[in-house]
Amino acid sequence: MDADIKKGHFIESIITEDINNNKNQGKVVTRFPPEPNGYLHIGHAKSICLNFNMAGKFNGRCNLRFDDSNPTKEKQVYIDSIKSTVNWLGFDYGTPLFASDYFDRLHDFAVQLIKKGKAYVCSLTADDIREYRGTLTEPGKNSPYRDRSVQENLDLFGRMKAGEFGEGEHTLRAKIDMTSPNINLRDPIIYRVKKASHPRTGDQWCIYPMYDFTHCLSDALEGITHSLCSLEFQDHRPLYDWILDELETPCHPQQIEFARMNITFTVLSKRKLQRLVEENHVQGWDDPRLPTLEGMKRRGYTPSAIRQFCDIIGVSKKDSRIDMGLLESCLRDDLNETAPRVMGVLKPLKVTIENYPQDRTEELVAKNHPQKQEMGTRTITFSREIYVEQDDFMEAPPKKFFRLGPGREVRLRYAYLVTCKQVIKDPDGKVTELICTYDPATKGGNAPDGRKVKGTIHWVNAADAIDARVNLYDRLFKDENPEQNKQDFIENLNPDSLETLASCKLEKSLGEAAPETVYQFERLGYFCLDSAHQGSTDILGDHPVFNRTVTLRDAWAKLKKK
RNA sequence: UGGGGCGUCGUCAAGUGGUAAGACACAGGGUUUUGAUCCCUGCAUUCAGAGGUUCGAGUCCUCUCGCCCCAGCCA
Numbered sequence: 129m130d131a132d133i134k135k136g137h138f139i140e141s142i143i144t145e146d147i148n149n150n151k152n153q154g155k156v157v158t159r160f161p162p163e164p165n166g167y168l169h170i171g172h173a174k175s176i177c178l179n180f181n182m183a184g185k186f187n188g189r190c191n192l193r194f195d196d197s198n199p200t201k202e203k204q205v206y207i208d209s210i211k212s213t214v215n216w217l218g219f220d221y222g223t224p225l226f227a228s229d230y231f232d233r234l235h236d237f238a239v240q241l242i243k244k245g246k247a248y249v250c251s252l253t254a255d256d257i258r259e260y261r262g263t264l265t266e267p268g269k270n271s272p273y274r275d276r277s278v279q280e281n282l283d284l285f286g287r288m289k290a291g292e293f294g295e296g297e298h299t300l301r302a303k304i305d306m307t308s309p310n311i312n313l314r315d316p317i318i319y320r321v322k323k324a325s326h327p328r329t330g331d332q333w334c335i336y337p338m339y340d341f342t343h344c345l346s347d348a349l350e351g352i353t354h355s356l357c358s359l360e361f362q363d364h365r366p367l368y369d370w371i372l373d374e375l376e377t378p379c380h381p382q383q384i385e386f387a388r389m390n391i392t393f394t395v396l397s398k399r400k401l402q403r404l405v406e407e408n409h410v411q412g413w414d415d416p417r418l419p420t421l422e423g424m425k426r427r428g429y430t431p432s433a434i435r436q437f438c439d440i441i442g443v444s445k446k447d448s449r450i451d452m453g454l455l456e457s458c459l460r461d462d463l464n465e466t467a468p469r470v471m472g473v474l475k476p477l478k479v480t481i482e483n484y485p486q487d488r489t490e491e492l493v494a495k496n497h498p499q500k501q502e503m504g505t506r507t508i509t510f511s512r513e514i515y516v517e518q519d520d521f522m523e524a525p526p527k528k529f530f531r532l533g534p535g536r537e538v539r540l541r542y543a544y545l546v547t548c549k550q551v552i553k554d555p556d557g558k559v560t561e562l563i564c565t566y567d568p569a570t571k572g573g574n575a576p577d578g579r580k581v582k583g584t585i586h587w588v589n590a591a592d593a594i595d596a597r598v599n600l601y602d603r604l605f606k607d608e609n610p611e612q613n614k615q616d617f618i619e620n621l622n623p624d625s626l627e628t629l630a631s632c633k634l635e636k637s638l639g640e641a642a643p644e645t646v647y648q649f650e651r652l653g654y655f656c657l658d659s660a661h662q663g664s665t666d667i668l669g670d671h672p673v674f675n676r677t678v679t680l681r682d683a684w685a686k687l688k689k690k
Numbered sequence: 691u692g693g694g695g696c697g698u699c700g701u702c703a704a705g706u707g708g709u710a711a712g713a714c715a716c717a718g719g720g721u722u723u724u725g726a727u728c729c730c731u732g733c734a735u736u737c738a739g740a741g742g743u744u745c746g747a748g749u750c751c752u753c754u755c756g757c758c759c760c761a762g763c764c765a
Contacts, residue, residue, distance in 0.1 A: 136704095137703090137704090141706090161765090162765095163764085163765050165764090165765080195765065197764095197765080198764060198765070200764090201764070201765085254762085254763060257763075258761075258762090261761060262692095262761075263692085263761055264691095264692055264693075264760075264761060265691060265692045265693095266692080266761095267692090268761090295763080296763065298763095299763055308693085309692050309693040309694090310692095310693055310694075310760085311692095311693080311760060311761050312760075314761085317762090317763055319763090320763040321763080322763080336763095338762095338763075338764085338765090339764070339765045340765095342765095343765085359694095359695070359696090359758080359759065360758095360759055360760075361759095361765095362694055362695060362759075362760090363693075363694055363695090363759075363760055364760090365694095366694095385695085387695095387696085387758095392701080440702080440703095440712095440713065440714085441702060441703085441713095442702065442703050442704085442713095444696090444702090444703075445695070445696060446696055446697070446702090446703090446758095447695095447696070447697095447757075447758055447759095448701080448702060448703095449701075449702090450701070450702055450714090451700085451701045451702070451714065451715070453701085453714060453715060454701075454702070454713080454714045454715085456714095457713085457714055457715090458714090460726090460727095464726080464727060469724080469726095471724095498722085498723090498724075498726085498727075499727070499728080528725090530725070531725095539723055540723095541723060541724070542723075572723085573723050574723080581723090582725095583723095583725085584722095584723045584724065584725095585724090586724075648724085648726080650724045650726080651724045651725080651726070652724090653726095680724075680725095680726050680727095681725090681726065681727090682725075682726085683725050683726085684725045685725090686725095687725080
């Protein structure tokens with residue numbers, strides 16, 4: 129009775145009510161049941177968070193169970209990847225479970241069904257089975273094998289298991305109703321012959337249970353109370369219940385369906401992601417532009433940002449496409465709190481401070497976080513030659529431009545006020561260098577005479593800057609909904625989703641960066657060391673590679689557009 | 691033209707017959723040595739549409755419209 133705290137989404141309401149009614153002795157057990165046939169993506173994260181959070185909220189348990197009943201699609205590498213990804217997200221699932229661990233019991237359940245006269249071996253070909261199934265508007269017809277005796281079924285099923293038959297020769301079917309308006313109930317196949325080696329059971333089996341048979345029973349065997357799945361399984365629920373009603377199982381879990389997530393400017397189906405990878409539109413499953421969790425991790429997404437996002441989007445049964453901006457907002461929220469600030473120049477423009485002594489180098493103190501004292505400070509160096517951002521200089525600046533221009537004074541963050549005295553160009557008219565003067569009285573950035581400078585820009589000392597390569601990522605697709613109008617989503621790819629800058633200059637402290645740490649390059653965005661390129665020197669020389677995780681909000685960019 | 695679902699702000703989403711939360715986005719303004727952060731302010735007389743029941747309807751009833759899913763020996 130103490131569970132009626134504020135109700136959340138509809139699933140939480142159902143669970144709360146169940147607890148209040150002492151259903152399942154007030155227990156909550158959920159599960160996240162991926163098939164190990166690919167890598168996890170942000171859509172899976174929604175399900176993972178939902179299942180683990182519901183269990184956590186009600187002092188229950190959430191199992192990680194691999195739904196590995198089709199050996200032709202499943203691989204150990206996926207199992208390993210999924211396990212580590214769920215861990216990375218921050219969830220504790222204890223020992224991973226496998227549907228394949230229940231193959232013996234599942235087989236016994238099938239035998240039970242045969243003995244009850246509720247399942248039969250069908251010897252129709254795949255084509256015939258489809259033919260007999262009927263259509264959406266027409267009922268199906270009974271298989272000619274539907275009335276085989278229990279004895280004959282037992283014998284045939286035993287021989288299927290013994291490997292006497294080839295694939296496709298026989299199937300085991302549940303005997304339900306070939307005229308049901310729900311096609312899933314038209315004698316669904318529950319076992320098929322597959323002469324395939326399973327990643328975990330090897331060649332022990334040559335018959336494998338189908339999803340509908342496996343899933344409900346696995347749930348029941350594990351004592352799952354609430355089996356949460358996506359909307360497309362709604363039509364399967366009667367079958368889920370039928371099987372559990374026909375068999376004697378430890379419990380009868382409740383299947384509840386919710387809408388899977390979609391996000392603007394990306395795709396989330398395994399099939400589409402696979403095409404992107406296989407056709408080399410991206411550089412692998414962990415490409416930082418992909419919504420795969422491995423890609424997002426490499427991009428610099430944090431587990432807590434992803435969890436926050438999953439919390440905030442809610443759970444309902446409505447088809448939705450969530451604004452990518454919301455994901456980015458969650459990311460920035462988290463990173464703003466945790467990311468140490470540093471300075472880096474992406475497109476360097478050399479600046480010589482003509483009145484600064486040739487041989488001098490000063491050490492300045494910079495804050496690692498403007499609002500968080502506890503994150504400490506670091507030392508940065510300053511001398512006569514520095515780099516600033518090309519975008520921070522305009523030869524003919526508009527009125528609201530607060531940065532460098534001929535004759536203008538700006539503050540170099542943590543350093544001095546400098547004034548642009550001269551612009552040096554190459555023969556093509558491209559600006560190659562700025563000659564400035566500094567005001568020695570403004571060390572730290574404040575003028576004793578009290579004069580105000582509107583602009584503060586970032587910079588890097590030329591002498592000890594780190595040369596780096598930086599990958600700038602943008603949305604993968606041009607269109608909010610890449611698969612709109614039935615066009616091939618590939619045509620909607622954003623050709624500029626990756627821009628690599630080869631000659632960036634970063635402050636010296638970044639030499640010790642680790643890929644797990646996301647830094648804010650002040651005024652630019654959040655960046656992290658690319659984990660895939662770490663330490664590789666062949667293609668990249670000695671230069672580290674950083675990935676831009678996400679930009680900062682940019683009011684100036686908006687102003688510029690007007 | 692069978693069955694199962696879903697329609698509340700640009701996008702998510704609360705709402706469980708008592709007079710439309712919140713978040714993101716957007717628009718203004720303030721603070722600021724990041725045009726960041728932070729802080730204010732504004733942003734659905736209306737809930738797909740039309741009828742009806744009721745003192746009262748996003749919530750109940752009827753009809754209409756729109757969208758999604760299902761005919762794998764995939765999950």
